Amino acid sequence: MPDAIPALKSHHPGKDILAETPAYDLIELFFFAYRDFVSDPDRILDEYGFGRAHHRVMHFVSRNPGLTIAELLDILRITKQSLNRVLKELIEKDFIESRMGTADRRQRLLFATPQGRELALKLAKLQTRRIMRALSDMEPEAKDLVSQYLLRLIDPDDSAHVKHLVFGPEET
Amino acid sequence: MPDAIPALKSHHPGKDILAETPAYDLIELFFFAYRDFVSDPDRILDEYGFGRAHHRVMHFVSRNPGLTIAELLDILRITKQSLNRVLKELIEKDFIESRMGTADRRQRLLFATPQGRELALKLAKLQTRRIMRALSDMEPEAKDLVSQYLLRLIDPDDSAHVKHLVFGPEET
DNA sequence: TGAGATATGTCAACAAGGCTGACATATCAT
DNA sequence: ATGATATGTCAGCCTTGTTGACATATCTCA
Structure with a gap:
């Protein structure tokens, strides 16, 4: 699968902010959470x-x-x-x-x-x-936010399909 | 796509409120997100x-x-x-x-x-x-919220250990 | 000092769940 | 009628998990 590189415009000269600092926290939390979830x-x-x-x-x-x-x-x-x-x-x-x-x-x-x-x-x-x-005990909007985040984590090619599968036919 | 939502009304009111309505959306989104993530x-x-x-x-x-x-x-x-x-x-x-x-x-x-x-x-x-x-394009507090959610998804017995591993020694 | 406890390494066998390749059958579409 | 499609199946292989048994080195403590 070819990756669509998100063009974030904040360019400090020569440095690609996105690839610069690995999001170790989310990477590892995702691993541990899934480990226990399944x-x-x-x-x-x-x-x-x-x-x-x-x-x-x-x-x-x-x-x-x-x-x-x-x-x-x-x-x-x-x-x-x-x-x-x-x-x-x-x-x-x-x-x-x-x-x-x-x-x-x-x-x-x-x-x-x-x-x-x-x-x-x-x-x-x-x-x-x-x-x-x-x-x-989390903020009431947490569920929707997490749901939105997980959906956006999915391959863009597939996210519409998943959305349909998970939420059913969209009325809009 | 049809759905199979069981029409369930609590037989013993107050006993198992938590297990009442399956969170199919988060369950499935977590699966798809992890599938693509790895x-x-x-x-x-x-x-x-x-x-x-x-x-x-x-x-x-x-x-x-x-x-x-x-x-x-x-x-x-x-x-x-x-x-x-x-x-x-x-x-x-x-x-x-x-x-x-x-x-x-x-x-x-x-x-x-x-x-x-x-x-x-x-x-x-x-x-x-x-x-x-x-x-x-998500709200700026999204990252912390997702991070908090994933941490809370982990077995409580293990969450302190994971927190330490992921975030390092806490000062507080 | 000597008797366990501990940290690691290793051998052997097995199971779950992925994969590829090849081929068969039934059915659909043109 | 022919080729494409949806599924089923056989055979074998790979990765990554498991259990059980045993070996070695080192540490700890009475």
Whole structure:
């Protein structure tokens, strides 16, 4: 992916301010926060014999009933072989159901079973608890600001897609 | 894209207010943001025959000269066997140097070589570019707010340690 | 001084979850 | 009818995590 270099105009002669001082704090906090954020569901997933890959698939399918394989691959950014391995297990264990597409019968439309929705919800609530604890006692505009920041961190090419996925069709 | 928001009204009022409504937006944005955030360094690491594990080790050693094995293990939360595999490669390829401890000669103190510091800095600048692009045009207090949020997302048991690692010894 | 405790290194085996390449099938679109 | 598309599958490989067992050097303390 080619990077779009943000042209910030503050030019002290010969020095590129942006590349100059690494934002070590945000880099490292992002690492630690993500490390703990994904660790919550792990214990529960273990009980089911699932891993993080299963979680991701279940989450997005549960949140987007009728999701196709191609769309899921685009979200996860993995190969179809990798996806297929975990997806097969989720279908066998009855957490996800795969139906033939109606408009295009080559497609497989994925749906979470009641069992799948229940587990996905359970894990989402766990992570929500951490998120809400972090937001508590912060300024009320914090949530929107963090949300905006995370969205802007995403590859610009993909941010519209993500925005649509996360927030649904925009009314504007 | 349909949604599957479970219509839930509290069965036991007051019991689990926190787990009530999943924060799907922040959960998913965090996933997408992290996905892209770690993807930047990957291309460069490839050229060196390194992976993400090497990056994490090099980063924290470069940032904390004299780091011990035990401290590094505590940061990364992996086993010493996993660490040793990548660490051995980094030492062989002269990106990291291991010296015997002075106070305690059982310890190994880790230092990045000039080559190691250079690569770590290169990768940090790459990630900083993304971080700064996201922050540009946002309110000036955004950075501190995001930083505060990420810190609060970390396990409370560990947040003091992380704070110290990231921001250095606090004067207050 | 001698007995643990501690810090690290190492061997071996295994598992999860990425990857590539090749090929098969069904279905759609022209 | 033909080529493109969506998916499935086999086979093998890589990275990076895991557990368990054991070795060595060094420190600490009774």
